[in-house]
Amino acid sequence: MNNTTILKSKKKKIKLLIVDDNNNNRAAINYWLEEENYETLHATNGISALKICETFLPDIILLDYNLPDLDGIEVCQKIRSNKALPFIPIIMMSSYAPEANIIALEQGADDFIVMPVQATELKSRIKATLRLKEAIYESLELSKENKKLQEIDKIKSNFISKVSHELKTPLHSILGYADILLGGLQGDLNYPQKLMTKQIQDAGEQLLTLINQLLDFDNIEKKGNDPQCEILDVEGIFNYLSQVTSPVAMKKKINLTFVAEDKNIQFESDKTMVNKILLNIISNSIKFSNENTKVLISAKDHQGLVVEFKIQDEGIGIEKTNIAYIFDRFWQADDSITRAHGGLGIGLALAKKLITILGGQIFVESKPNKGSTFRVLFPKESKNSTQISTLSLENVV
Numbered sequence: 001m002n003n004t005t006i007l008k009s010k011k012k013k014i015k016l017l018i019v020d021d022n023n024n025n026r027a028a029i030n031y032w033l034e035e036e037n038y039e040t041l042h043a044t045n046g047i048s049a050l051k052i053c054e055t056f057l058p059d060i061i062l063l064d065y066n067l068p069d070l071d072g073i074e075v076c077q078k079i080r081s082n083k084a085l086p087f088i089p090i091i092m093m094s095s096y097a098p099e100a101n102i103i104a105l106e107q108g109a110d111d112f113i114v115m116p117v118q119a120t121e122l123k124s125r126i127k128a129t130l131r132l133k134e135a136i137y138e139s140l141e142l143s144k145e146n147k148k149l150q151e152i153d154k155i156k157s158n159f160i161s162k163v164s165h166e167l168k169t170p171l172h173s174i175l176g177y178a179d180i181l182l183g184g185l186q187g188d189l190n191y192p193q194k195l196m197t198k199q200i201q202d203a204g205e206q207l208l209t210l211i212n213q214l215l216d217f218d219n220i221e222k223k224g225n226d227p228q229c230e231i232l233d234v235e236g237i238f239n240y241l242s243q244v245t246s247p248v249a250m251k252k253k254i255n256l257t258f259v260a261e262d263k264n265i266q267f268e269s270d271k272t273m274v275n276k277i278l279l280n281i282i283s284n285s286i287k288f289s290n291e292n293t294k295v296l297i298s299a300k301d302h303q304g305l306v307v308e309f310k311i312q313d314e315g316i317g318i319e320k321t322n323i324a325y326i327f328d329r330f331w332q333a334d335d336s337i338t339r340a341h342g343g344l345g346i347g348l349a350l351a352k353k354l355i356t357i358l359g360g361q362i363f364v365e366s367k368p369n370k371g372s373t374f375r376v377l378f379p380k381e382s383k384n385s386t387q388i389s390t391l392s393l394e395n396v397v
Contacts, residue, residue, distance in 0.1 A: 013039040014130065017058035019049040019075065020093070021068050025115070029062065032119040033126075046070030050078055058088060060130060062113075065094035065104065073107050080108040087136055089129040093117075161218045164211045171211070175204045213346045216276065220353050227270035227358055229382035234265040234299045234307070240275055241297065245282050254286055255294035265299055267307040268382040273354045278309055280347035281374050285313035288372075304380055311374040318366035326364065327352040351376075 016038045020026050030040050041058055043049040046067045052058065061079075065072040076090055091111045092104035101112040111129050113122065178201040180186060182194065189197060238258040249256040278297075285295045293314040300308045318326060327348050355362050359379050366372035 013037055014060065015039050015041060015056060015058040016126070017041045017043060017049065017052055017056075017061045019043045019046070019061060019067070019072075020064040021045060022064070025064070025093075029122065032122060036123065044068075046072070046075040049075055053079055053085060053088065054082075057086065060126060060133070061088055061090045062126075063090050063092050063109070065092055065100050073103060076104070076108045087133065087140075089133045091125060091129055157218055160214055164214045164218070167211055168208070171204055171208055175201060175208070178204065210346075213280075213350055217346055217350050217353065220350075220357070227273060227382065229268050229270055231266055231268055232271055232274060234260050237274060237278065238297070238299070241278055241282060244279060245286060248283070249286050249295065252286065252289065253291045254289055256282075256286075257294065257296050259296065259298040261298055261300040265301045265307060267378055267380045269358055269378055273358055274378065277351045277354050277358075277376060278311070280351040281311050281376065284347050285311055285315060285372065285374070289313050289315035301380075307378045307380060309376040309378075311376075312371065313373075314371040317368040317370050317372055318364070319368055320366075323364055323366060327362075 014037055016033070018026050018029055018040055020029075021044045026042055030042075033040065041052055041056060043052050046069050049061070049063070050070075053061070063072045063075060067075065070078075072092055072094075076092065079085060079088060079090065089110045090108065091113060092100070092109040093113045093115050094100045094104075095115040101114075104112050110132060111125055113125060178197055181189060181197045182201065238260065242256070242258055246256055282295065282297060289295060295314075296310075296312045298310045298312075300310070302308055352362060355376060355378075361377045363375040363377075364372060365375075
């Protein structure tokens with residue numbers, strides 16, 4: 001016995017049920033398929049066919065349209081309505097019956113053959129129908145896997161939400177006591193004590209920022225978000241961003257500069273979302289910049305259609321192969337426990353989610369060790385916030 005024969009013998013045979021009260025038809029089909037990898041089962045009437053289906057679970061059925069007890073249509077309907085059976089492809093056969101092919105296909109058959117049929121056509125029809133079955137099974141398996149992943153994601157999301165809420169309460173207490181100590185309400189602290197208390201406060205605020213990011217992302221994932229739009233001016237946005245980010249930039253000796261390239265730039269959007277988007281990107285640029293470098297934040301009005309914010313840094317940059325992943329939740333270029341930069345990798349993912357809700361877009365250009373440029377585009381009017389038009393983008397890109 002050669003290797004080919006061994007492999008062929010080990011291959012699982014396909015169970016094919018032939019339902020026909022004509023002995024000659026069954027014999028001919030059996031003869032044509034004997035060289036193929038089929039295990040043929042035979043039934044001469046509809047009742048026997050249904051019993052065989054429940055007992056042996058055939059992989060495919062060749063079903064005669066005209067049977068002595070239940071006709072082929074009734075058999076097909078009963079197979080399709082039996083929830084205990086998996087999907088079994090059915091090829092209906094008939095020598096002559098007006099509109100039989102239409103009726104058969106409407107009642108659940110997957111193919112129809114007019115008898116007599118050539119052996120080559122029959123084999124091809126069976127193989128094509130089996131491919132259909134395989135595709136359906138693969139689709140069902142993917143659907144099951146997706147459902148499992150959705151359930152796991154839901155459990156994970158609920159866990160993150162509950163843990164985040166539970167962490168906030170003691171964290172607020174820690175930050176409150178740190179404020180009391182630094183304010184001297186419990187007596188003056190010496191320099192080392194002040195330094196350590198300030199470190200506690202800084203670490204607590206960093207942790208609070210991470211928790212708030214997690215909760216923001218979780219709320220968007222669960223509920224979505226309806227923008228509360230109002231007229232915003234760039235100067236007010238820059239004032240807020242400067243107040244929040246300047247202390248962190250000063251610690252790293254980073255020159256943080258805000259520039260409005262046009263006067264009195266205004267646009268209609270959700271203030272809270274816009275601030276979160278830009279704050280996350282600027283904070284990311286500061287985090288990945290070295291000391292004594294600069295971060296430039298600029299804004300420009302493009303022909304009254306789009307407002308563009310540009311955040312340019314001189315940081316470590318991003319590898320070209322990684323740019324496609326930077327907006328993925330929890331993704332980090334360096335995910336080792338010894339990485340130089342902290343964080344959960346959620347800030348940019350949150351920014352991407354929010355900019356999508358507002359109908360804007362975000363682009364990134366970066367070179368390793370040269371820095372990154374983030375371009376954030378907001379539509380000028382909220383009524384266009386479902387999507388920035390192609391025309392608008394052509395004027396910007």
